[in-house]
Amino acid sequence: MKKKMVRHVRTQSKYAYKKKGLIPAEHHIAMCQLACKSSEFIMVDSWEANQRSFQRSLTVLSRIRSFFSNNGLVSSAFLNVVLVCGSDLLESFAIAFQWCCTNFQTICRDYGVVCICREGQDIEKIISCDEILTEDKDNIEVVDEIIPNRISSTLVRDCISRNLSVKYLTSDEVIDYIKRNQLYANNAVQQE
Template sequence: MKRKVVLLACGSFNPITHMHLRMFETARDHLTKTKKCGVIHGGIISPVNDKYEKKGLVAGFHRVAMVKAAVGSSDWINVDSWEVEQPGWTVTRRVIEHFQETHDPSRQNLQFKLLCGADLLESFAVPNLWDEEDIEVILKDFGLVVMTRAGSNPQQFIDQSPQLTRLKDFIDIIDEPPHAISATLIREYLKSGKSVKYLIPDTVIDYIKQNQLYT
């Protein structure tokens, strides 16, 4: 019997956009239709720790609150603040292992899969950014679900990497990119006073205004 699957997305979510949310829905539809895994049991969004020190990153409690507001209407996607609450930045492998150990340490019932965009997959090739052993564990022990984006070719990237070619059976590519709405674009709009209506959830817009973020 196939284990139930939990989709886990790690990232800045600075702020969360409709694209992030659609990524979950698209992935669930794809995996359910292709029957490549068990039933999708849930989705978790894990915002990165402040110590990641990415330029323009607002405080973690704000990003958690925005995600919580955004997923309020979802019956299967949730936010978890564990990563934000750690004393320092946690590597992605350890984040996935934490959720697996917390929800099903025996690994008999649930399987966590890392849900990401093609940019994360391509970052595997950046020198000194990823530990090769971590990539091996993430793919073999958990699995990767990759959403394509405009101008990306995940399959070609995999074919050019000996390690990823060897582990390609643990990678699901979904060739149905969401609309090109990036958090970077949202921040630029907010700083210049442009409207972000329909680009991010109204609840997130309200939170940003109330807390005067990205101004």
């Protein structure tokens, strides 16, 4: 039985999710679909992007779990929904007021976290310095990079805004889409 992994699209309407340089959700969804189209085990879920209000990560994880279970797509006995993030996001769990404490505790305890190392961050230290992360460290899977990789959406956007090449940082289809729609040029916030 092939495993199917859902790549959740973390985009919000520009009114609900206040992040500098955020483009309209339909562009983000289209780029994710282009980037994932050749994969047999990744799909794009645009549910969150289509909501009118900000959705907390716990709400999204719960929705994904119930969607697959309630629709009979995956037996709940075989379904494992986790939050996949970079170590920078994991570190933000411990910063006061960035996350609702009970939400991030529930995510760590009931769902689990797959954390991808970011260059220059000590994940073991991040975990050991936070009570909740330490308590649930068995539910945190750390993915170490064999070859350091600094690629991030922030880096790609920055390169594009400075008119630098992003060849090999993302798929050619995504690069063509960005050029066609003039996204991220000159750090301009795109309007709907």
